[in-house]
Amino acid sequence: MSSRPLTGSSAADAVAIGREQTRLRVIEAAIGLLTRGGRDAVTTRAVADAAGLQPPAIYRLFGDKDGLLDAVAEHGFAAFLATKRVDPDPPDPIEDLRAGWDVAVEFGLTNPALYTLMYSEPTRATSAAFKAGMEILRGRIRRLAAGGWLRVDEELAAQIVHATGRGAVLTWLSLPEDRRDRALLTALREAMVTAVTNQQPAVRDAGPAGAARALHAALPEQTALSGAEQHLLREWLERLTADR
Template identity: 55%
Template structure:
């Protein structure tokens, strides 16, 4: 799904962001300049500087808008009874968004500057992924820690999407995404709940996921048990 541009009838900020997104879509980041954006949005350069600071601030705001659109797509999907199938669907949605919005996706995922704080929508998007992973852990089907699983899915999914964006659209090997997706899922999940496949790591991960639902332990006891379970799960 492509990012929906803000209507030109909005205020200066909305018009500037809509113009930035349009220029990104048509010509990539190189096409975005304060002069080009100002001309497309019908505003003067001082207005852009006042609202966004500089070109980088403008690009950061466009990335935040892109994350918001991406998050809207992600949260529209209703979960099913199969959390692993839901993770597959989320991966495919991520890829579809990137291929439909390549310039914006590369701005969002391809050039994060070290030390910068991700926009709130990016944090919320990762939380959606973490929720998928947590549901798999609750089902007893996660073979690594939730944190490691989420980081692996995020890294592999975004890396695969960036790779496919770089390929010629007419010869794009989308099977690469399927292979990467299934390899990651095989690395982090089991075919059956941990209770049916004995092993300390799977059992520790499943119990760690279920801890928030118990009231038998004090906060101190829960914290200590989480530490022990995390230690087992990292083996």
Template identity: 40%
Template structure:
């Protein structure tokens, strides 16, 4: 791709990003983007194929910057890191309502950038499991965090910013933490499940077993954890 082509593509994506931020996906029409970017409509079709292709590029560009900033730490407290990540997701979603509306379409295939973001979340949940603080299986925890996080964002952006229920974010995290996390006051059965999930997550500890034994051990640990 030539430099000029890169420049034009970047200008189109920037114009579409602004329209998406201010008016949502419906505002990103070929005509509006072409006018804002100072190009002819056929240029957009040539570079992006159609409106959906343009929206995908815009979403990937904006979301990639957010995902790239979500580094998983190894010295930080895994619970604090998970909470901070949850709150950051809420902030990003409410500040980018147009992008949120685009991502909310359940029939749209996930992009590689979205998959990368989910992979980061899995790493954070895995760290909580290794710390012996996870109450439910990792994949279920990831699904629950995404469901509550995305639902909270959608509930917030339904209202104008001055009218939003600000305690909803804190309440959402508290409800999520009560389901996800164990503490010292938990009953013995909950602590046993957390220990099973911790061992299941510990690849180093299970490395002494053969692949078949690891598969069987994880099946047993899933049963203990009530997966």
């Protein structure tokens, strides 16, 4: 059976697929070196050798070593994102928050070298996969707010959850193995839960802050108000949520 010659577009597609496969092979080789020997082991020559390429290929694909490390970090964020499971209507929003925190921490403990690289530079917060993961977290926070469970405003709550998870992993990894105690992780998680949530829905409290947060969370679904009215209502609600 004779094969048809590739058209211009299909030939370009084949080249793009081959380039992406090579790129992934290099990233996986870099992750292997990172896992076994730490960041210092990830040199362009070592990565090229592990991927079966010549060093100039690394520069063609990633620009330089920093570009390669950025790609490795992005791959890590994407892998972490794939571990997230989202329940749009969890039976217990606080347990859902705990479960999400546990998943994030466990990923860091399972992939220590990769996790450290992912969070070693603030600029990596621009990663598309990192932003997608934060949107999942903000969705959890929004459900807490809509149910009146949130003690603080949504942005602060997201920052607390993220910071405690990241801090828990990096602190754990900094400890000698014989001093690592899972009780530390549990204590940090529960401190996070206490900081951002109420044990009972805040709308049951006498103060207006919890009810204001719940209404603020539901406001994007409001269609009866004009844009100017929604803006004014948000301003009022934000002032009420600050009344603690």
